[in-house]
Amino acid sequence: MQVFESLLHRLDTQDDIPTLRRQIFDMIFEHLDCRRLSLDDWEKIHLANAIGALALNVNSLQQPTTAWLRLCLQDLKAALTPESMRDKSYIPRAVGSDRPSCEDLFEALDSISRKVL
Numbered sequence: 001m002q003v004f005e006s007l008l009h010r011l012d013t014q015d016d017i018p019t020l021r022r023q024i025f026d027m028i029f030e031h032l033d034c035r036r037l038s039l040d041d042w043e044k045i046h047l048a049n050a051i052g053a054l055a056l057n058v059n060s061l062q063q064p065t066t067a068w069l070r071l072c073l074q075d076l077k078a079a080l081t082p083e084s085m086r087d088k089s090y091i092p093r094a095v096g097s098d099r100p101s102c103e104d105l106f107e108a109l110d111s112i113s114r115k116v117l
Contacts, residue, residue, distance in 0.1 A: 017064035046079035048100045051108045
């Protein structure tokens with residue numbers, strides 16, 4: 001995925017981190033919004049991890065920083081991976097109430113949005 005390579009290159013060069021964060025935030029939001037009624041466990045887990053890493057980056061005491069953004073991008077890339085290209089041996093570890101809902105993911109994004117947008 002070319003977009004991820006471009007974002008990773010910008011991380012390496014530390015090119016305008018605030019704008020990079022907003023772009024990552026927008027990618028997460030767009031995917032959640034488009035798939036809100038059909039997110040599978042794979043997507044939910046990877047999106048939750050990406051949102052968590054973005055939150056850790058945004059809330060870091062040292063700013064601007066690229067810490068956590070690389071992990072965020074890896075999980076976002078995994079979340080966007082088509083089902084046919086995913087790891088066939090993947091078994092969801094979260095069960096029942098441990099699985100994040102789409103609403104949980106939107107709420108986590110909302111708390112980040114105040115600092116990113």
